Amino acid sequence: TSASLPEREGAKKVLNRVHNTGSQVKRLNLIWMDGGYRGEEFIRWVMDMFRWIVEIVLRPLEKKGFVHLPKRWVVERTFGWLNRCRRLSKDYERLPETSETFIYIAMIRIMVRRLA
Numbered sequence: 650t651s652a653s654l655p656e657r658e659g660a661k662k663v664l665n666r667v668h669n670t671g672s673q674v675k676r677l678n679l680i681w682m683d684g685g686y687r688g689e690e691f692i693r694w695v696m697d698m699f700r701w702i703v704e705i706v707l708r709p710l711e712k713k714g715f716v717h718l719p720k721r722w723v724v725e726r727t728f729g730w731l732n733r734c735r736r737l738s739k740d741y742e743r744l745p746e747t748s749e750t751f752i753y754i755a756m757i758r759i760m761v762r763r764l765a
Contacts, residue, residue, distance in 0.1 A: 656686055657685075657686055661691075661694070664695060664698075664701075678701055680701055680702070681704050681720050682704070684705060706718055706720045706721055730756075730759055731755055734751070736755075737755060
């Protein structure tokens with residue numbers, strides 16, 4: 650979407666597309682979002698439309714500077730792991746399905762190394 654589209658409106662489009670994938674997301678029930686998506690109306694829309702729970706992850710107001718937020722760190726850490734794979738460091742793929750396949754391969758490689 651264009652940069653002029655508000656975050657919540659863009660999120661509605663994304664969440665509709667995710668929901669339309671059907672059985673692939675049937676286990677999805679909790680979504681972590683940052684402060685740009687906060688707002689009672691948006692959270693209620695997600696709950697009414699999809700029966701998903703939205704949890705807004707915010708930095709504590711009394712803290713200044715960098716604060717380690719465990720829930721956000723899960724996402725950032727995973728992006729870091731995936732960027733170690735040269736094929737995923739840039740968006741070279743034409744089809745999103747191809748990118749998805751390489752993400753699965755990269756995550757399998759990470760899991761196998763941890764099991765060894």
